[in-house]
Amino acid sequence: MENRSNNSNTMDMKELSEALNKSELSGSKHDDEKPLYNKDIKNISAFLKKAELFRCEHNWEEAFKKYNEVISLDPNFLNIFYERGFTYLLAACINKYNNSFKDNEIVNNLKIAVEDINKQIKSSGDHYVYYFILGLAYKQLGNLESAKINFDKAKGLNKEIDIKKCILRFDKR
Numbered sequence: 001m002e003n004r005s006n007n008s009n010t011m012d013m014k015e016l017s018e019a020l021n022k023s024e025l026s027g028s029k030h031d032d033e034k035p036l037y038n039k040d041i042k043n044i045s046a047f048l049k050k051a052e053l054f055r056c057e058h059n060w061e062e063a064f065k066k067y068n069e070v071i072s073l074d075p076n077f078l079n080i081f082y083e084r085g086f087t088y089l090l091a092a093c094i095n096k097y098n099n100s101f102k103d104n105e106i107v108n109n110l111k112i113a114v115e116d117i118n119k120q121i122k123s124s125g126d127h128y129v130y131y132f133i134l135g136l137a138y139k140q141l142g143n144l145e146s147a148k149i150n151f152d153k154a155k156g157l158n159k160e161i162d163i164k165k166c167i168l169r170f171d172k173r
Helices: 013-021 038-056 059-072 078-098 103-124 128-141 142-159 163-171
Strands: none
Touching: 038 059, 038 078, 059 078, 059 103, 078 103, 078 128, 078 163, 103 128, 128 142
């Protein structure tokens, strides 16, 4: 995250993405549960890579299938509900822009995104990225009060984040 502009000490969307790739938001959370077998871990890794590829290709249904396969193997896999929720948010926003989905499909995807991000917060605890993405989902749903609450929580957890700049960059996607 060294690539900050000279005029700003704030985080933008690129830096948010980099934060998601750090170890603090990846891996499997297992406390008193039985350990995963190597085969399961390899499958999870393969499913996640495929899901990310499908997400990049905007092949939403295949991405959701792969995320669901990870959840079926390990519902406690740290960050899995964030990943799936973020994918639902992207699908809704991109398809809204392209007029590819009906309005009820877009709203349904946004509601699932909200549910998934809330599950992630419940299982993993507070992280500014979760609240920022939750705020975006609420914003897209037109629930500006909930959006503001979540953007404020994100800002409270990371004072360096420039919410307005991040929203603008996300809206340009």
